Amino acid sequence: MLATILNHLNNYFIVKDGVHHGGYTIEGNTISLDFLQDGQYFRIVGSVFNDGVYQYPATDLIDEEFEGEIWAMAVPKELLDLTEEISEWLKKYPITGYISEKFGNYSYSQRTNFRSNAAISWQDVFSVRLNRWRKV
Numbered sequence: 001m002l003a004t005i006l007n008h009l010n011n012y013f014i015v016k017d018g019v020h021h022g023g024y025t026i027e028g029n030t031i032s033l034d035f036l037q038d039g040q041y042f043r044i045v046g047s048v049f050n051d052g053v054y055q056y057p058a059t060d061l062i063d064e065e066f067e068g069e070i071w072a073m074a075v076p077k078e079l080l081d082l083t084e085e086i087s088e089w090l091k092k093y094p095i096t097g098y099i100s101e102k103f104g105n106y107s108y109s110q111r112t113n114f115r116s117n118a119a120i121s122w123q124d125v126f127s128v129r130l131n132r133w134r135k136v
Helices: 002-009 077-092 122-133
Strands: 014-026 041-046 054-056 062-071 098-102 107-110
Touching: 002 054, 002 077, 014 107, 077 122
Parallel strands: none
Antiparallel strands: 014 062, 041 054, 041 062, 098 107
């Protein structure tokens, strides 16, 4: 979910001089990076199997060698907490937007965005709180 939110914000909170270009080897489902601290988030770009956002040390990577980038990130704790809240909201209100269903003369209720009349999304619900980190 964090990668989806960061993509939505167009903001990966890259630290100063945090984009590292080069050849990388992932072996034993992990990668050794001396420029990251334990618990720090990072993004892999240019990999065949592992593009995405991870927390260091990641242990669920797919072994490979690739030429690409590793982005060292400093994601604010407040955003990480909000990510958990968004995940909980999505469990309660799945992507469909249905808030209730009934069988037997089938009926359902759906949350909708009053502007577009589309099913309300996590972006709609959390936009005010997310906008402070949004990059255009």
